[in-house]
Amino acid sequence: MINNIVTAVIINFQTPELTEYAVRSLKNFYPDLKLILIDNGSRDNSSDKLKTLVNQFNYIDFISNRKNIHHGPAMHQAILHSDTDYILFLDSDCRVLKGGFIEEMLSILKEKDSNYAIGEIIYMNKRGFPIKNKTSGFPYIRPVCMMLKRKHYLMLKPFQKHGAPCLDNMKNALENGLLLKNFDINSFIYHLGRGTASKYGYNLGIFGKLNYLLNKLKL
Secondary structure, X not given: OHHHOEXXXXXXXXXXXXXXXXXXXXXXXXXXXXXXXXXXOOOOOHHHHHHHHHHHOOXXXXXXXXXXXXXXXHHHHHHHHOOOOEEEEEXXXXXXXXXXXXXXXXXXXXXXXXXXXXXXXXXXXXXXOEOOOHHXXXXXXXXXXXXXXXXXXXXXXXXXXXXXXXXXXXXHHHHOOOEEEEOOOOOOEEEOOOXXXXXXXXXXXXXXXXXXXXXXXXX
C-alpha cells in the first residue's frame, strides 16, 4: 500500500485558491495518502483557508511557517518532518487529472536502490537556467511533480533558496552514483505554471539578481 510508504508535500505562498484545488484534486484520487501541507509565511488569509482542508480530508499534516523560508528550504523542512521512505512533491498550481502516477513512479524508483528521484527531466546550466544542449547541461527534475527516496536525500546537499532549488542536490546525487529517472507527468498532471512566481516572483534578493546577470553574461 502506497499510503504507508509515500508522503505527498504541497507548499503554499499566498495562493490559497490554487493550493486548495491541488489538494482536492490529489485527495480525489488518493484520499488516504499522507499529505504535508505547508503555508510558507503567507501574509493573507491562506492559513485560515487551508486549515479547513484539514477538517475535510484525512491524513493532512498542516504546518504554518511564521515567515517565508522559500520553496527549497520548505521542501527540506517537509522531508525532515516526514516519516515515510518516499516523498512526492506537487506544486501548488497543479491539478491531478487521473490516478496511477504515484504507483508508476514508485515502481520505477524501486527497481534499483540507486534510483534516487523521478519526474520530468530537463537540462540546466550551472546557474540553474534551462538549456537545450544536453551535453553541456545538468539533468534536472523540477519539483512540479517529483518523487524521491528520503534516505538518499538525507545524505546529499539539501534543497536551497534558489530558482532551481534542487540543482545542487541533484548534481551531488549524480556525483555519488545515484540516478534521476524520467517520467511523463503530463498525462496525469495539469501544471498551470508559475502560479505563485507570476504573482510574487522568486524573492531571491541580490543573489538572484546577480545570478541572473551572470547567466546573461554567460559567466
